[in-house]
Amino acid sequence: MQEHDLLQQELTQPSLKKNYLLNKIDKWKKDSITKIQVAAETARKTLQELLEQSKKSLSKTCHDITENLRTSLEADDFSENDLIRWKKQLKELQLEMTSPSSAKLIPDKNAPIYLMTLKTNDSSNDQDANRKKSSASSNSPNQDLQERFLQTLGPVNLEENGYLAKCVDAGSSFAYIRGRFLYSDGCHTIRFKIENYQQPYRIFFGCMASKTALKENVFITSDSVGWFGHDQVYENGRCSSNVQKYGYKSSAIKINDVLYLTIDCKTKQIRLFHERLKTICTLSINENLTPFPWQFLLVLCNSGDTVRILHNA
Secondary structure, eight states, rough: HHHHHHHHHHHHSGGGGGGHHHHHHHHHHHHHHHHHHHHHHHHHHHHHHHHHHHHHOOOHHHHHHHHHHHHHHHHHHOHHHHHHHHHHHHHHHHHHHHTHHHHHHHOOOTOOOOOOOOOOOOHHHHHHHHHHHHHHHHHSSOOGGOOOOEESSSSSSETTTEEEEOSSTTTTTOOOOOOOOOBBSSEEEEEEEEOOOSSSOOOEEEETTTTTTOTTTGGGGEEEEEEEEEOOETTTTTOOHHHHHOOOOOGGGGTTTTTEEEETTTTTTEEEEETTTTEEEEEEETTTTOOOSSSEEEEEESOOOEEEEEEOO
């Protein structure tokens, strides 16, 4: 009788917290907002970097126009057509400063934001089938929240939809790669598989401040923290090869090894776990030198170095 009373109470006053579909809708809403925020922040940062580069180029062009105008005025050697041309160039410069011609916002129809609709079905058999299908889908890796390689600098190819990074014809330049996500809170783990590397091992795994643009040797600056070859550990501009202190030995890393990079915003640390050896290394991050949000940083130094991001477990 008590169970009957509880069931009747549920029917007359249904608990929204226990409704599976409502919880799923709330999670979909939260995940979608997160993805939009990440995409917007990434686009904003990329545009800011482009505007900075554009300013330098436009400053030089503006200086050249000014010099031509001054020289022509001093020599009293210009025509009305020259004035029209200079005015046109200045207008083009003003337009380029506010809206660079090299930048466009293009809707991505393959983006991982999808709409959710509620479908009802009176058939109990169909409901059971849909329930099983939904359960199987929820157990599969969430591609929408999967980290991938995105931003690059130097001789590197990104393949397989951003899951594979390969250094090509390195020469004297390194390949720098960052991910698509920004990290400001929580604890996040990314699994990397080293599919190939050339001796000596020189691959950097770590993180850096997202506000800092990718540049040569960024991993040795105060903006970055991580592990490199030759047993080197970088902490906000300081380098050490003290294996006893840090427990990091790069020579132990082999082809096909899987490394877990954990970015822990709560404790302000990053951790590198070696799956085969079951070893873990930890580095603290100085938030004043490496401010939030963070991005993971991968540096490939030798031609043929190849690293894959594995799907979320």
